[in-house]
Amino acid sequence: MAGRLLSIGECMVELMQAEGDLLRKGYAGDTFNTAYYARLFLPDDWSVDYLTAVGTDTVSDEMLAFIEKTGVGTGSIRRVEGRSPGLYMIHLKDGERSFSYWRSVSAAKTLADDAAHLRSAIEASDIVVFTGITLAILAPSAVETLLSELRRAKAAGKGVVFDPNIRARLWDDKAYMLETISAGARAASLVMPSFDDEAVHFGDTDIAATIARYRGLGVENIVVKDGPNGVTLSFGDAPLHFVPSAKVDEIVDTTSAGDSFNGAFLARYATDGDAGKAAQFAAETAAAVIQHHGALVSKDKLERSLDIEIL
Numbered sequence: 001m002a003g004r005l006l007s008i009g010e011c012m013v014e015l016m017q018a019e020g021d022l023l024r025k026g027y028a029g030d031t032f033n034t035a036y037y038a039r040l041f042l043p044d045d046w047s048v049d050y051l052t053a054v055g056t057d058t059v060s061d062e063m064l065a066f067i068e069k070t071g072v073g074t075g076s077i078r079r080v081e082g083r084s085p086g087l088y089m090i091h092l093k094d095g096e097r098s099f100s101y102w103r104s105v106s107a108a109k110t111l112a113d114d115a116a117h118l119r120s121a122i123e124a125s126d127i128v129v130f131t132g133i134t135l136a137i138l139a140p141s142a143v144e145t146l147l148s149e150l151r152r153a154k155a156a157g158k159g160v161v162f163d164p165n166i167r168a169r170l171w172d173d174k175a176y177m178l179e180t181i182s183a184g185a186r187a188a189s190l191v192m193p194s195f196d197d198e199a200v201h202f203g204d205t206d207i208a209a210t211i212a213r214y215r216g217l218g219v220e221n222i223v224v225k226d227g228p229n230g231v232t233l234s235f236g237d238a239p240l241h242f243v244p245s246a247k248v249d250e251i252v253d254t255t256s257a258g259d260s261f262n263g264a265f266l267a268r269y270a271t272d273g274d275a276g277k278a279a280q281f282a283a284e285t286a287a288a289v290i291q292h293h294g295a296l297v298s299k300d301k302l303e304r305s306l307d308i309e310i311l
């Protein structure tokens with residue numbers, strides 16, 4: 001069955017330390033990472049598109065060219081005169097990574113300013129993905145525009161997928177953050193939180209509490225990720241289902257563990273509908289991803305790690 005997955009959020013320019021004072025340029029962001037992995041694992045009759053806003057400058061052109069090269073469609077990306085993409089720099093000191101961000105006026109903050117554009121992109125899709133980071137970068141009125149389109153999509157029976165991906169530093173106000181994350185979940189049919197974030201910010205004492213809270217918000221399907229401890233699935237009326245994490249010999253870089261899990265999970269779940277099998281494949285993918293450097297691990301490296309051929 002052919003389909004289209006649309007991921008909505010911010011892709012940033014990434015500057016990483018190379019030799020000496022030289023910097024290497026890349027592009028990444030949670031929702032784009034998820035789109036990248038979904039594209040790798042979905043069959044050819046599915047399209048994967050990214051929805052964001054970029055500027056009209058050279059770095060915006062380069063970002064779009066990069067996205068297209070990964071096979072992710074850019075037809076739903078708005079161009080905004082006078083803005084540029086957000087940027088972050090990864091600092092490596094004694095093997096530890098830290099980040100600096102320049103994103104307060106990024107073009108992506110305007111991604112939900114045109115409700116008609118959002119509506120037509122969402123209407124043309126079967127699965128729509130967004131995260132707490134997507135909501136964190138938007139002004140309250142833009143959050144409402146986006147969520148009202150997503151609620152409409154959910155009511156129309158589309159798969160609306162939300163990863164709360166709670167990053168407290170992106171939010172000025174904690175009460176507003178929790179309220180907005182909960183509103184995001186209410187608009188979704190599938191929520192994919194990481195338990196450690198939920199415990200810190202919502203005070204959940206265990207995974208059952210996270211599931212109960214999202215159920216209480218009217219979410220039908222929930223996948224709670226818990227790092228090396230595995231994932232717990234709560235799908236409709238089915239009993240809870242636990243899937244252990246895959247074995248990792250040496251963690252090289254945990255960037256994108258959750259995003260790659262989401263992309264691989266959605267690709268498999270969209271095509272065969274078996275959430276347990278999709279979670280197992282996603283756990284193997286995330287385990288392979290964290291044994292390599294960077295957010296976007298190449299197809300060749302993943303094929304070797306997973307011992308599969310990616311068509």
Ligand code: ADP
Nearest residue numbers: 194225226227228245246248257258261283286
């Ligand atoms: P996030 O990166 O979003 O915080 P998690 O830390 O929960 O998400 O990790 C996402 C997924 O990555 C987990 O569900 C698991 O499949 C995999 N994963 C993360 N850390 C490990 C690990 N140390 N060993 C094996 N798998 C891991």
